[in-house]
Amino acid sequence: MLTIATGNKAVAAAVKAARPGVIAAYPITPQTEIVEQIADYVTDGDLESRYIPVESEHSAMAACIGASAGGVRTFTATSSHGLLYMHEMVHWAAGARLPIVMANVNRALGPGWNTWAEHTDAFSQRDTGWLQVFVGTVQEAYDATLMAFKIAENERVLLPVMVNQDGFALSHIMQSLETVEIGDFLPPFHLPHAIDTENPCGYGPMTGPADYFRFRWDIERSMRDARGVIADVEREFAERFGRTYGPxxxxxxxxxxxxxxxxxxxxxxxxxxxxxxxxxxxxxxxxxxxxxxxxxxxxxxxxxxxxxxxxxxxxxxxxxxxxxxxxxxxxxxxxxxxxxxxxxxxxxxxxxxxxxxxxxxxxxxxxxxx
Amino acid sequence: MSGNRIAKLSLQLMTIIEERSVNNLSAIPKEEYLYKCTSACAGCSSSLCLRYVLKAAGPDSVLVVPACCTSVIQGMYPGTAMNVPVYNIAFAAAAACASGMSDAFATLGRETNVIVYAGDGGTVDIGIQALSGAFERGTNFLYICYDNEAYGNTGMQRSGSTPLGARTTTTPGGKPTAKKDLDRIVEAHNPPYMATACSAYPLDLYKKVKKALSIEGPKFIHILAPCPPGWRYPTEKTVEMGKLAVKTAQWILYEREFGKLTINGPSKAAMKKPAPLEDYIKSQGRFKNLSPEIFDLMRQQVEQNIQRLSREEAGVC
CATH class of the missing domain: 3.40.50.920 (Rossmann fold)
Structure with missing residues (x-):
């Protein structure tokens, strides 16, 4: 369907199409429109997700971690100080190998207070083990968010993905947007290491140097495999929906x-x-x-x-x-x-x-x- | 009457019947969910408590554990001393993580118990924001704080829960301020169920966990968990130390169900005629050389707590 939307609304529309089980988020300028739009979808019954209006971004990511580990697709959105406030959990999400998708609306960091575009917020999360994509148009914000779920949830990746767009310069700009009938582009959520009380395991317990080191290497190996997975998903997206993307x-x-x-x-x-x-x-x-x-x-x-x-x-x-x-x-x-x-x-x-x-x-x- | 209401009432009735049938330790299930040979200190009361918590909760339960002694006690990867899934999470994040997990299980139609098992530092200090948020949102989970009144995992530094006068490695001269009243903070969120417990009264704890898990919404249990290395008493005195805390009314066992307070058995007697506070203070190295002024303040605090809870139970507040 062809419509016009802001970058923020495009992300919300993609989240609606991806149908996460749990969305946990905290509002921050210029991301707020995303969580407001999602809250509307949930309230109006257009999206059957559980929306957790957490009390901070640290808790937003912690709730996404708990929900993803519990076995459902999860989404959050943030910006700037919110991203930095959740930084500890941003690392945790990747280390726990959870395919969480987060929209980050790039914004400068204080002081002084400044709500306009800058990429320092996202780049400060460079070493967390998250995949990061940056978009340039409203359409791309929509498409990249949809693809992010598929890339993150691929068993060769199982790492979280951050979809970045410029604050105001894109988040609040109206452009044309073509939404898609998603069909079976996104398969049902399946996490191989989801919590299973029939098979009790310790998740993230004390870990000695040898195992810890191996887990870090596993993250890098998946990051390398992600290049191929991204290319495959972008190719499939182009075949299904006619829009082509690359690195x-x-x-x-x-x-x-x-x-x-x-x-x-x-x-x-x-x-x-x-x-x-x-x-x-x-x-x-x-x-x-x-x-x-x-x-x-x-x-x-x-x-x-x-x-x-x-x-x-x-x-x-x-x-x-x-x-x-x-x-x-x-x-x-x-x-x-x-x-x-x-x-x-x-x-x-x-x-x-x-x-x-x-x-x-x-x-x-x-x-x-x- | 709605179906939900009937289901809730019948669940409560079943709990009452079960409570009556579990009136001695031999009635507690034999299944173990916390195995032997953990890396807990000798005389660790929090692992005793965890054993009974898990017996009450049963196998369809997940523990969410922030940084605390239990992070260590559960053992090192790839081993685990637990027979339920344990989800370890960052220090400040336990209640929020449990919030997401609880909603995920609800989405999937699973009735798995989500139980936070957190120390006092992770609850009254760094984790209190997430705790408050989860309770305000009505999250369906059980939050248990096992309180050894200091940061035990890092070697006994003071926490907000350290009592007045207690020596820790960061209050070598004794803590100059009072213990944060966590229960009144939680109470302000009006949870459907909250209780205090103590490691020296495992049957009481077992029943409270059972009851809490039968109720929908955010539940809270605050366990006093004496700590031999932190409180500086011999390891074999752990149970005795808990009993002394209750008998001196330094720690009062109660439940508050849908706002109604009930003082539990052992504390009823203690509140009428508390054992001398000296018995509790003098048996612990952390209160060594306590000044008479501080001791008087502590005694006054005990008296105030007794009066406040007595008035509330009698409906005079």
Whole structure:
């Protein structure tokens, strides 16, 4: 069905289609619309889930852990401080190998209070063992959420998935949305290690170094297997519903001499910059990074690379720029832009390309070349 | 009368019949759900309690355990000393985790008991937010706090539940403030069932767990669990220490069902004529060199508790 919706409403619609058994969530700007919409679905009988209005995000993830281990599909949504407040349980969910799906509406961190888009919240959960995907459109927010359940619940993965979208810049933007008849795309929830009182086990007890180490390796092995599972699920999704996704969304990259790498809505904005640059005769392309964990293999050899980071690791650099550097060996031109919702237009992005200085870092609008 | 109401009443009737039939320890089931040779300290009363809790709950039960002594007592992976599933969870998260699990089982139509077994630190301090949230939401589960009045697992640091004057590794001069009144906090949530218990009275505990699990909604049992290394008394005195706590009315056994308070047998006598508080204090190293002023404050607190609960039971409050 074709409709129009915000990024938040698209996520809620996908959750309705996925029919989790338990949803536990705590409201936070700019995610609130997701949990309100889900509460409406549950109250109106459009979604037969149990909705637990928890008293904090720490409890939201703890409740999802208990529910998932109990044997039902689970979902939560958060943002920014909420994500950081649940951080301990974010680690726990992955360590317990629970296929929880969480929508995270990317937002800056205080102080000062700032509710606009930034990716530092999600990137601070980089090492938790969660899969992370970043979307650029309302349609993609819907599609990625549906696929997230299927990817997480695959027995070769059994890790939680975080679906990220930019606060306000996407969460509150109306775009067209085509919802799907899900059919048997999502099989009934099955967790091989769900709690079974007929077969009593200890879950997460004291564990010595040898076993603990092996469990950590199991997470990494599943993270590596996830690449193939993601590709399979995205292929099946394309076959069933006609929309194609991959680890990156490449735009006019084939013959490009310079490639802009960005995440989320800035990655979509970059496409307009590319068109402008092409009109000027610059052979430019853009590569919007969708999957952050597992991090994809990127083919950027022989080109200049401009990375836009809407995040920062203080004392080190832009998270994406450094990821590109370590994965490809290329020294990108690192632009730090859009923190706390700073406006970055396609003209600005075109300027980043025109003025690029590979190996250097710039804080857009604050400092020139650092 | 609705079907639910009839089911509830018949369940309560069955519980009453069963309670009458279980009036001595020999009537408690022989099945063991907590096996021998755990890594508990000698004289550990909380593992004694857990044994009776699980006998009352039976095999279709899950324990949710935050960081506490029971995290260690259950044994190391891949072994387990428990014959029910044990779900270990982060320190502050037990009640919330149980909340999700309870809803998952309800979704699946399973009647499995979800029981949190948490220490006092995980309950009155770091876990109190999740506890309060789960009770306010009416979660169908049983939350048991076994209270040894300090952070036992990390080597006896003070908790909010440590009593006035008690020495711990972080209150080497004695705790300057009173024990947090957890039961009154829980009571403020109006749960359908709440009770106190003590490891020295296993039959009482057994009956309370049975009764709690027969009631829909959030249930709470607060067990005083004397701790030999923490309280500094000889291991063989664990049962005696619990009895002293009750006989001096330092700890009062009661139940509050749908708001109605009942003082239980052993405490009825103790509240009329409490044994000398000195007997309890002097037998524990943690109260060594207690000043007379602090001792007087403790005695006053006991008296106040007796009066408050007596008035409530008599319907005068």
């Amino acid at each position: 990156t969304e490449d735009y006019r990259c084939e013959d490009a001499d310079v490639v802009v790498v960005a995440v989320g809505t800035l990655g979509k904005e970059a496409e307009m910059a590319i068109d402008r640059l092409r009109d000027e005769g610059v052979k430019a392309g853009s590569m919007r990074l969708r999957w952050f964990r597992p991090f994809p293999d990127l083919d950027l050899s022989g080109r200049d690379v401009v990375v836009i980071d809407r995040d920062y690791s203080f004392g080190f650099g832009g998270v994406v720029a450094h990821s590109i550097r370590s994965k490809t060996g290329i020294e990108p031109y690192s632009v730090i832009a859009g923190l706390g919702g700073q406006e970055v237009t396609y003209n600005d992005i075109a300027d980043f390309v025109r003025n690029r200085r590979p190996g250097e870092e710039t804080w857009f609008g604050v400092s020139d070349h650092v």
